[in-house]
Amino acid sequence: MDLKERLHSHLIQIVRDRNPYLASAGHFYVQQYIREQLGQWGTVEIDDFAVRGRIHHNFILDLPPLNPPLAKGGKQENLPIVIGAHYDTVPGTPGADDNATGVAVLLELARAIALQPLKYPVQLVAFDMEESGFWGSRHYAAKCKQQQQSIRLMISLEMLGYCDRTPNSQSYPAGLKYFYPNIGNFIALIGNLRTVRDMITLSRNIRKVGQDCEWLPVPNRGLIVPDIRRSDHSPFWDNGYPAIMVTDTANMRNPHYHQPSDKIETLDLDFLAGVCRGLMEAIRYIM
Secondary structure, X not given: OOHHXXXXXXXXXXXXXXXXXXXXXXXXXXXXXXXXXXXXXXXXXXXXXXXXXXXXXXXXXXXXOOOOOOOOOOOHHHOOEEEEEEOOOOOOOOOHHHHHHHHHXXXXXXXXXXXXXXXXXXXXXXXXXOOOOOHHHHHHHHHHHHOOXXXXXXXXXXXXXXXXXXXXXXXOOOOHHHOOOOOEOOEEEEEEHHXXXXXXXXXXXXXXXXXXXXXXXXXXXXXXXXXXXXXXXHHHHHOOOXXXXXXXXXXXXXXXXXXXXXXXXXXXXXXXXXXXXXXXXXXXXXX
16 A cells, blocks of 8 residues: 555544543544554553543554664764654544544654664654643653653644645634735644754755645744644643644634544545655654
8 A cells, every 4th residue: 555545544443533531432442553553663652641530541652763872872863753643532523634644644654764763763652632631742741851851852743634725725823824825735833942943854855745834933832822732742842842743723724623524535635645755754854
């Protein structure tokens, strides 16, 4: 299968109501699918956390760098890149774009990096409970901070498959529409100020594969524009880490956001494959 077919195959398995409380069967099915897919490339760590007395799970796959360091040191190449996507949904939606697309791309990045390692170690993380308040990523980011774990860069994959090529299909938070396109055919990178150089590198190389890409640097943990904090990158911002959200901009483009109509049929699989291919290429150029 080519990349587009593999992404579609993942979506068929993931797209279903998978709210951890109101659709626990679908939620459990997708958990097992993620473990099985990541487990092809190494040992999957189950990262448990509790919410209101119930145990939830993040799934972590560590992939070693191309040339593992002989001894621990402070070199930047030794620091991991964390790539994450959440697998839960709000109640009553099959969550095709939100966030089966992010998980599908996460699984394909795992495949690509396992087969052709980066110079950095990579942690691929499937987060639970994003829709209820970023519980999984808050737990993970806080644990990294507590353990004094340095992170080269965190990349949050959040809704990657909706594209609308008609004029005025793209909206923005107040003030931004004057600086960005009004056609919703691009993927967006939103990062804190520490990631400006990485966003320039990523966007340039994503565009090289023919995928339009825009980027937005935000100060002060994004607090001035709450809309841009709505994913698993924000706990990493709050803990002082460099983090970027990759997004098709959610409800600012996709009318099916958090609706029962968020189905595979509404996605643009060529766009999704272009985003995935762009990320595969661009991540290799992070210096």
